[in-house]
Amino acid sequence: MSARPETRTPAAPASTATPSSRLLGGRISRWIAVILIVAAILVFFSVANDDWFTIVNYTLIAAIAAISLNVLSGYTGQVSLGIAFFMAIGAYTAAYLGGDVPNTPLDPLGLGLPFIIWLPAAGIVAGLVGALIGPTALRLKGFYLGIVTLSLIFIGQYIFLNARRITGGPQGRAFPVPAIGGATFDQQNSLFGFALTSGQQYFLLILVVLALAALFVYNVMRSRAGRAFRAVRDNETGATIMGVNLFEAKMGSFILSSFLAGIAGALFASYSRYIIPNYWSLALSIQFIAAIIIGGIASVWGSLLGAAFVFGLPLVIDHFSLLPVASGSGIISSGDLNALLYGLLIVVFLLFEPGGVIGLARRAKVLTRKFYTHKDEGGEPAEITDLPSESGSQLDAGNSTLTKGENT
Amino acid sequence: MAYFLQIAFAGIALGCIYALIGLGFSIIFKASEVINFAQGELLLVGAYVVSSAVFDWHLNFIIAVLAGVVVTVAIGLLFERFVLQHMIGRPVFSILMITIGLGTILHTAVIVIWGSNPIPAAAPYTITSGFNIGGIHFGLNDLLTIIVTIILCAILFYFFQYTRYGLAMRATALDQEAALAVGINIRTVYALAWGIAAAVATIGGVFLAIGSYAMDPTLGGAALLAFPAIILGGVDSITGAVVGGIIIGLVQDLTAGYESHVASFLGAGIHQITPYLVMILVLLIRPYGLFGTRKVERI
16 A cells, blocks of 8 residues: 555545535645636636637536536436526526616517626526426426427427517517626726726626536535435435435426526527527527537536537637538538537447546546556555446436326 | 318328327337437438439439438438447436437438528429319328328238237337247347338428428428327327327317417417427326326336
């Protein structure tokens, strides 16, 4: 044991860790990672131009939504095709509460409330809608839940196209711009003497929201509730026997997921400024599914990586004008190339590495540790806190039989 | 009354298309407990190949349909053999998502090859032809859709009821382990299920394309309306897929025909969601559908 290389940092005993370091994982390497991330953000912030802020801002908003889907599908194992619907609920809540007060009776409704109200409200209303739908939807499992959440998309489209006073009907409507203390985010403002462009202000805002969402989800998943979610995913019967209330766990996950989706939807709509109801489509939901499968099921970092691949990459390709705008007769556009790639990657990752890119990284980590410790026979297994339960092959291995919720 | 019958006739024809698509879902589900979310995109590929064969390669319509069937069956078999075989025993979530991945690939491939603008649908007859009886117009396309669906159902009925492989498929659906024990080759059964599903999807796609006069890459979305159909009928029931399909087609066309007269306050497009509303109702009251097996899960 004395031959143990220094590269292996033993996990800090829980008793010696300070509460604040426990919050972030309680290991020195985590702190190094945090410092690196902050440095990367600072470098990006000082050198990037507006185009890059647009790309990164959309990616980070998508990451919030991907985390939301990961809460429900990744951690709790519930199939959902309905995330676009909950994003739309958040977006239209923001539009109604924060939109301009109409000048003519034909304008879309808006109460003109401040940002500090409409952003949280977007999440809360989406969460409430989730709480309303949950008891019906969550009685179903597997494919059935998938199909019911799919129908949410279509029912949503119908409502959004007809509720013209709120959504603007087929022509769409404008969405409110965040404003803090008189500084509206679509104009240049100064903060502590620094002049910030619109893109930079949005970047800071989105970063804060994303960080809060990520930290919250990360810590919930290490709590009693998070363990209940994963127990439900891995084996419902087993979870029930251990005393997990299936209904409470599923509802908790569903509401948290809807809440985050609502926040992401409001931010997305606000940043886009103008959206038509057709945007909230099945294709959007599928993009988020692709993001979490490619990035990493049941992983906060995986959500970010997946969002970068599915939502960031086509914007980068367009930024350099590498591909034509529209596909056809053998020519492929950036969006379609991306769709083709993520379609393929869904299949490839599910076949060979259900943990996504994060799963690959974990494998690499385990391999390197094995390499360093192969002579160390008494060495305890590398410290992998969550590997078994996070690999996709351990996801809810139950069958697709339909229950009428006897156990809820 | 003539108006009602007219709509009902169109609804039954539409329902037959849903029935054809739903048959594909049910056959695959019965054999392997997989719901194939790529069914709509298989249909899309089939319809595009048929159209290409008729207009670009100037093939006879029947040969073109056969070409379309060959292409989709090949895709279905390859996917089943090289992807799904490796997913046996994996969680429902993964299997469902992998079929969505296939759907995305096929959908994008169609856009890349044919573009997203509408192209003409191949038909062996003038699309608008038909005849009138008692004030009701019987469109030739609608009639043919109904007739072909009946013929296909009869063939499938014979296949499942009287042939060796049909019996093997039913045995597998009933109890997979017992089927293995008596020497049934499960792989052949899976392959057959995917082959049949892809073939009926292509035929449904051809009629769907003719019915909508022109087709674009959104055609595959129509297959999603076969979900309400199979849930209404019972996911593991082939009769259910047909009956459910026809009911859903009727519901959809009747609401489309009457929504502006009876319930204009509901706004435009309610017919696009009535199938889903029916489905949710069914799931709440009778989740195993009209003809499905009632499964009981005990703890």
